[in-house]
Amino acid sequence: MNSPLMIGFLVLTFLTCGSAFFMLWTKNVLHAALAMFMTMLGLAGFYVLAFADVMAVSHLMIYVGGVLILILFGIMMTGQRTSKTGETNELFTEQKGRFWAFTIGLSVFFGLSWLMGQQYFYAFSDIDQHSKLGQAGLSFMLEYSFPFELTGVFLLIALVGATYIAKNHE
Amino acid sequence: MNEIPLIFFLWVGAFLFATGLSIILIKRNVIFVLMGVELMLNAANLNLIAFSRGDEQNQGLMMGLFVLVIGVCEMSIALAIILQVFRRFKKIDIDQFQSRN
Numbered sequence: 001m002n003s004p005l006m007i008g009f010l011v012l013t014f015l016t017c018g019s020a021f022f023m024l025w026t027k028n029v030l031h032a033a034l035a036m037f038m039t040m041l042g043l044a045g046f047y048v049l050a051f052a053d054v055m056a057v058s059h060l061m062i063y064v065g066g067v068l069i070l071i072l073f074g075i076m077m078t079g080q081r082t083s084k085t086g087e088t089n090e091l092f093t094e095q096k097g098r099f100w101a102f103t104i105g106l107s108v109f110f111g112l113s114w115l116m117g118q119q120y121f122y123a124f125s126d127i128d129q130h131s132k133l134g135q136a137g138l139s140f141m142l143e144y145s146f147p148f149e150l151t152g153v154f155l156l157i158a159l160v161g162a163t164y165i166a167k168n169h170e
Numbered sequence: 171m172n173e174i175p176l177i178f179f180l181w182v183g184a185f186l187f188a189t190g191l192s193i194i195l196i197k198r199n200v201i202f203v204l205m206g207v208e209l210m211l212n213a214a215n216l217n218l219i220a221f222s223r224g225d226e227q228n229q230g231l232m233m234g235l236f237v238l239v240i241g242v243c244e245m246s247i248a249l250a251i252i253l254q255v256f257r258r259f260k261k262i263d264i265d266q267f268q269s270r271n
Contacts, residue, residue, distance in 0.1 A: 009174050013182055020189045020209060029199060036205055039186075043212055046182065049174060052219045052231050055238075062238055067208065067245050074201050074249045078256040093199035094263070105192030112184035121176055127224040135228055136235070144232050151239050158243035166250035168257070 009049055016042030024105075028091050029075050033068065040064050051129050054136045179220035186213035200252050200262045204245065211241050 019038035026032055040063040047056035075091070140148045186209055193206030215234050222230025256262050 005174060009178065013178075016182065017185050017189075020186055023205065023209070024189050024193050024196070029202060032202060032205060036208070039209065040212070043216060046179065046216055047219055050179065050219050050223050052222070052234070055219055055231060055234055058235065058238060062242055063208075063212075067242060070245060070249055071201060071205065074252060077253060078201065078262050093197055093202055095196050096198055096265070098196055101192045101195035104195060105188040108191055109184055109188035112187065113181060116177060116180045116184070121221075127173055128226070132228060132231060136231060139228055139232055147236060151236055155239055155243055158247055162246040162250040165247065166253050169254075 005049065008045070012042050012045040012049070016046070027093055027095065029093055030072075030091050033071050033075065036071070037064060037068055040068070051127060051132070053131050054133050173223075176220055176223075179216060183213045183216045183220070186210070186216070198263050198265055200255070200264060201249075203264065204248055204252075208241065208245065211237065 016039050019035040019042070022035040023032045023039070026035070040059065044056045044060045044064075047053075047059060190206040190209030190213060193209065194203050197203055197206070215237050218230040218234045218237070220230075222228060222234075225231075252262055259266065
């Protein structure tokens with residue numbers, strides 16, 4: 001229980017869950033984007049602790065480098081005025097139905113925890129602690145080659161479509 | 171045993187999923203809702219990775235990588251649509267559209 005792996009896991013848990021809860025708590029969209037950045041860093045750490053280094057590196061590159069910048073651009077380009085105070089306030093968002101949201105969220109969390117406590121999951125006996133980069137590359141080229149190509153074409157189509165949708169149609 | 175029990179990963183995943191669901195329910199900004207969706211997606215992805223820890227064929231890992239790419243596609247298209255909605259209606263609240271009964 002006192003291994004350095006476990007201590008790292010606890011630190012990452014505090015980081016990830018704390019910043020995820022801060023995302024729920026705050027009303028400022030920009031602060032939420034920053035908290036999402038911390039959450040994604042913690043998730044990459046979890047992937048490292050689960051011995052999936054490929055996933056950790058691609059998660060860091062895609063989410064911290066790509067999606068978060070996209071969200072910041074979205075926040076920047078959709079500055080809106082609040083109707084209550086009348087003055088320009090681009091970052092604060094309204095909340096509604098707080099009671100039901102907390103109730104549903106808490107019940108989902110405890111329900112899932114209870115459900116997972118009921119099960120017995122078969123654990124693999126020997127966990128391979130080496131890098132999985134070579135195995136993942138071979139799997140991409142061998143047994144997952146068709147989904148790999150399909151995903152590439154899908155990504156291309158989605159990005160071209162997103163560019164076309166975001167164009168100024170005047 | 172020098173590794174973390176599986177159930178800890180599942181607890182963290184459940185917490186992130188519940189938090190993302192609460193964000194979707196509580197917030198009235200579309201970008202905020204999208205961030206909640208991303209949180210739920212990543213919670214499910216964490217479960218996939220945690221279950222594929224000792225798998226020799228890395229099935230969960232490959233599935234997680236594909237989920238990552240599809241999530242990026244969803245995010246980019248959604249932000250483009252949000253941009254167009256903002257251009258047309260000057261607002262991106264969820265409550266701004268009401269059905270006419």
